[in-house]
Amino acid sequence: MELLKRLCDAPGVCGHEEAVREILINAAGSYADSVHVDSLGNLFMTKGEKKSGPRVMFAAHTDEVGLMVERIDDDGFIRFMVLGGIDPRVLPAKRVRIGKECIPGVIGIKPIHLLDKEERKEVTSLSDLRVDTGASSRSEAERFVDVGDPIWFDTSFEQWGDVLKAKAFDDRAGCYMMAELIKHEFGFPVTFVWTVQEEVGLRGARAAAARVRPDIILALEGTGAGDVPTDKDVARRPFLGKGPVVTILDRTMVADKRLVELLCQTADHEGIPWQFKRPLIGGTDAGAAIRVKPLHAAVLAIPCRYIHSPVALADVKDIINTIELVKAACGRFGEVKL
Amino acid sequence: MKNKILQELCAAFGPTGRESRVAGIVKTHLEGTNLEVTTDALSNVIARGGDGPYRVFCTHLDQPGWVVEHRDKKGFLHLRPLPSDAELGAGWAVDEEAELYRVFREPEDKSWRAGSLIEGKGEMDTFLVPKGEFEESRNAFFATALADRAGAALLIDMAQNMGVDQSAALIFYTGRHLGFAGLPAALETFDIERFYLVEALPCDKGNEGYSSGDGPVVLLRTQRSVAPEYWIEEVFHLAEESQLKLQKGVLADTSSAADSLSRRGIPSLVLGVPLHYHSSRIERMAIADYEAAARLLESLLRGT
Numbered sequence: 001m002e003l004l005k006r007l008c009d010a011p012g013v014c015g016h017e018e019a020v021r022e023i024l025i026n027a028a029g030s031y032a033d034s035v036h037v038d039s040l041g042n043l044f045m046t047k048g049e050k051k052s053g054p055r056v057m058f059a060a061h062t063d064e065v066g067l068m069v070e071r072i073d074d075d076g077f078i079r080f081m082v083l084g085g086i087d088p089r090v091l092p093a094k095r096v097r098i099g100k101e102c103i104p105g106v107i108g109i110k111p112i113h114l115l116d117k118e119e120r121k122e123v124t125s126l127s128d129l130r131v132d133t134g135a136s137s138r139s140e141a142e143r144f145v146d147v148g149d150p151i152w153f154d155t156s157f158e159q160w161g162d163v164l165k166a167k168a169f170d171d172r173a174g175c176y177m178m179a180e181l182i183k184h185e186f187g188f189p190v191t192f193v194w195t196v197q198e199e200v201g202l203r204g205a206r207a208a209a210a211r212v213r214p215d216i217i218l219a220l221e222g223t224g225a226g227d228v229p230t231d232k233d234v235a236r237r238p239f240l241g242k243g244p245v246v247t248i249l250d251r252t253m254v255a256d257k258r259l260v261e262l263l264c265q266t267a268d269h270e271g272i273p274w275q276f277k278r279p280l281i282g283g284t285d286a287g288a289a290i291r292v293k294p295l296h297a298a299v300l301a302i303p304c305r306y307i308h309s310p311v312a313l314a315d316v317k318d319i320i321n322t323i324e325l326v327k328a329a330c331g332r333f334g335e336v337k338l
Numbered sequence: 339m340k341n342k343i344l345q346e347l348c349a350a351f352g353p354t355g356r357e358s359r360v361a362g363i364v365k366t367h368l369e370g371t372n373l374e375v376t377t378d379a380l381s382n383v384i385a386r387g388g389d390g391p392y393r394v395f396c397t398h399l400d401q402p403g404w405v406v407e408h409r410d411k412k413g414f415l416h417l418r419p420l421p422s423d424a425e426l427g428a429g430w431a432v433d434e435e436a437e438l439y440r441v442f443r444e445p446e447d448k449s450w451r452a453g454s455l456i457e458g459k460g461e462m463d464t465f466l467v468p469k470g471e472f473e474e475s476r477n478a479f480f481a482t483a484l485a486d487r488a489g490a491a492l493l494i495d496m497a498q499n500m501g502v503d504q505s506a507a508l509i510f511y512t513g514r515h516l517g518f519a520g521l522p523a524a525l526e527t528f529d530i531e532r533f534y535l536v537e538a539l540p541c542d543k544g545n546e547g548y549s550s551g552d553g554p555v556v557l558l559r560t561q562r563s564v565a566p567e568y569w570i571e572e573v574f575h576l577a578e579e580s581q582l583k584l585q586k587g588v589l590a591d592t593s594s595a596a597d598s599l600s601r602r603g604i605p606s607l608v609l610g611v612p613l614h615y616h617s618s619r620i621e622r623m624a625i626a627d628y629e630a631a632a633r634l635l636e637s638l639l640r641g642t
Contacts, residue, residue: 235408254355276462279405291522294378
């Protein structure tokens with residue numbers, strides 16, 4: 001999991017995915033027939049260009065949810081905006097890093113002693129939060145920080161048995177799985193695309209699909225696990241450690257029924273545990289791709305608990321099982337009448 | 339005589355994402371016409387005759403429904419509506435195999451629930467739609483999914499009356515209730531001269547500027563698009579020549595495929611048929627409006 005550790009620890013807020021891309025080029029580039037980076041920053045690696053059969057595009061996004069410096073107050077505190085879907089409740093009192101020089105900071109919050117009764121009941125709004133770098137004036141802060149600099153959560157990867165703890169499993173887990181899958185030989189032409197700016201509207205995937213023009217897209221993702229504690233008898237899936245997550249439909253697309261059946265049947269055949277994702281939640285690069293050309297789309301993900309927050313949990317077994325499921329399913333593409 | 343095609347389409351199972359049965363019916367009815375018919379990876383049905391650039395007539399195939407998200411310990415199914423604001427009401431529903439379910443709303447939080455008549459039926463990948471009904475009185479259709487299938491029936495009718503020398507393209511797209519998911523990809527091979535969206539339009543609020551029984555409607559604007567004035571005049575001129583009643587309308591608070599198209603730089607004109615009780619279990623459409631819309635489409639096909 002050394003590569004996954006490096007990927008998760010690397011900064012990659014939307015629009016600033018360079019560090020992740022460099023890691024991937026170094027780790028996977030030698031297995032590809034060709035490597036290309038487009039003007040948006042999408043990374044393409046192609047294999048088996050001359051093979052016959054459907055053109056398959058694997059997609060995983062390199063960006064993570066994060067923040068961006070909006071302006072610096074006179075007293076040196078940094079105002080920020082959110083890039084991607086972040087619940088403001090998870091931000092206060094979190095450690096962050098800023099910009100090219102990885103300046104440390106903390107998202108400050110008033111201590112409990114200074115809160116009145118009403119304030120204790122409220123969530124501090126985004127507009128009231130600031131990053132504190134220790135600078136005491138704007139000019140001091142500007143020596144290290146500039147407007148537009150990315151801000152990311154300062155979280156280090158850890159492994160506790162099968163359970164992994166890190167930021168950005170969404171979608172460094174997908175990036176990692178693709179870097180492993182590119183070592184595999186496929187019976188058809190494949191393009192691996194590590195996309196950019198997924199978290200701010202699936203932007204990179206649109207351009208990527210227009211370039212690759214695949215017949216099939218399989219997006220590899222980190223998806224929100226629903227197995228948080230509750231006493232209610234409500235939907236809680238997907239569960240951490242219970243296998244790859246298959247999408248039926250999300251907010252951007254309906255997965256191809258035949259591909260969904262292929263994934264489920266292959267998993268059963270191979271003895272790989274799997275689970276369905278709750279319907280109509282989230283969206284992925286596959287949803288952007290189907291708006292570019294008619295193609296068969298599917299999404300396979302690993303469950304991540306506490307997704308889109310400074311720290312999430314994932315399970316090694318889910319990652320390994322997802323890689324194995326993709327390999328096995330790709331071996332059976334010929335059985336599917338698309 | 340009953341409108342058999344409309345009846346067949348309204349009865350067909352076809353929630354968003356599971357439109358293949360409706361697509362199959364459309365394809366069957368287009369066989370034997372002068373059009374070349376294809377289906378793409380998203381189950382869009384595309385038919386074209388003659389050479390481009392085409393006058394494109396477009397409608398959708400999918401209907402609102404529910405997807406199962408959980409089975410609770412009592413055996414009840416927890417449902418998610420699609421689209422999320424669908425108000426289909428409690429009552430009977432069916433799955434793809436026509437098995438019956440009773441759909442109701444949880445009294446406490448108003449979320450959707452269903453009970454299957456067969457114990458254990460209904461998995462995570464089960465889609466449900468309201469059980470289809472169709473009635474035709476002397477002057478109106480009363481049906482389930484009329485809003486979603488009247489457009490398809492009109493286009494099939496148009497295709498069946500198309501001459502060999504006429505040039506046009508028809509698009510029956512999927513995923514209307516999921517951000518018009520199927521539409522953008524369906525457009526990719528077309529050289530477009532005019533783009534008409536054929537839809538049923540709600541007329542329950544009373545402030546739309548049009549009413550049921552007064553003929554088909556041309557929308558002046560939708561949420562994010564405005565119809566070009568010359569084009570509206572052109573259609574009204576054609577309607578006048580054909581002695582057809584035609585109304586103008588505005589639908590600024592409902593998303594339309596026209597909005598999605600305008601973002602891609604494709605101007606379109608929405609031609610609608612007024613519909614009462616839109617997106618409910620039983621919708622109502624005046625037969626006179628439907629027939630006038632069919633004649634208007636015929637005129638548009640003949641062209642100016």
